[in-house]
Amino acid sequence: RPCPSLSLVHSRRKRHCVLTSKLAHGKLALVIQGLTRACQLARQILLLAGRSLKVCLCYSEIEDQETILCTSVNNVVCHGIPDTRQLQDGDIINVDVTVYLEGYHGDTSETFLIGCVDEVGQQLAETARKCRDEAIAASKPGPPLCVIGNTIRYTHTHRIPLLFCVIYCSYFHGHPDILHHANDNDMTMGEGMSFTMEPILMEGSLELRIPKDKWTAVSADDKRLSQFEHTVVITSGGVDILTKLPEEDEPMPIEV
Known part of the structure; x- marks a missing residue:
């Protein structure tokens, strides 16, 4: 599981943003190939984990390696650590997979609905996925990076006006910062740049708290969240989309 340590920052910058103005065309192609292999592996692991989800499954049963994924259930914003608690009917769980393969990181996540989730929870998850997908569709060479966050803001306010998008950044991600809320970042998107699209939507307030583990982030009001992520x-x-498999013509189901 990724740990926000200063010693890891430089070795992990390739994962989220490759600034390619200084790379020759051949080198760029090799970089993209490496990223793609890591991202495809991460996606395969995520799909496998998703198929295992069911009521009464312990969080820790989803993986047998501590460093592969995070499981964020209901009010957990991100970085949930798998433990012995069991999934309950009506839970919302985000599974976030990060792999390191041959010098590159692959990163992807999905929200899954366990059993009978209420209509509000279903709308929360569907809107989070829609935000990610619309932000990806708006990305291309030329527009400023603020298009990403502004598209997410427009999408969720027009679907469910009372939702909020988490303002959560850390130095685990390399330069430039990809903000998933409304902003005015005028840096231009350019060919070869690679980063994650991972908006987190909250039912309640934007206030967060960090429990005793000093790692997991949870909502201060215990309201639910949903996140979807592609590299x-x-x-x-x-x-x-590097974390989309060739056979994924249709969106993967989120109900399990």
Whole structure:
């Protein structure tokens, strides 16, 4: 599981943003190939984990390696650590997978609905996925990076006006910061840039707290959250989703 340690920052910058103005075309192609392999592996692991989810499954049963994924259930904003608690009917769980393969990181996550989730919870998850997908669709060479956050803001306010998008950044992600809320970042998207699209939507307030483990972030009012994540790369023709498998023509189901 990724740990926000200063010693890891430089080795992990390639995962989220490759600034390619100094890379020769051949080198850029190799970088994208490496990123793609890592991202495809992460997605395969996520799909496998998703198929295992069910009521009464212990969080820790989803993985047998501590460093592969995070499980964030209901009020957990992100970085949930798998433990012996069991999934309950009506839970919302985000599974976030990060892998390190041959010098590159792959990162992807999905929210899954366990059993009978209420209508508000279903709308929360569907809107979070819609926000991610619309932000990806708006990405291409030329527009400023603020288009990403502003698209997410527009999407969730027009679907469910009372939702909030978490303002959560850390130095685990490399430069530039990809903000998933409304902003005015005028840095231009360019071919070869790679980063994650991972908006987190909250039912309640934006206030967070960190429990005793000093790692997991939870909502201060215990309201639920939903997050969906893809790693993408900006191409000459638009954007490619590196964490989408060739066979994923349709969105993966979130009800389990």
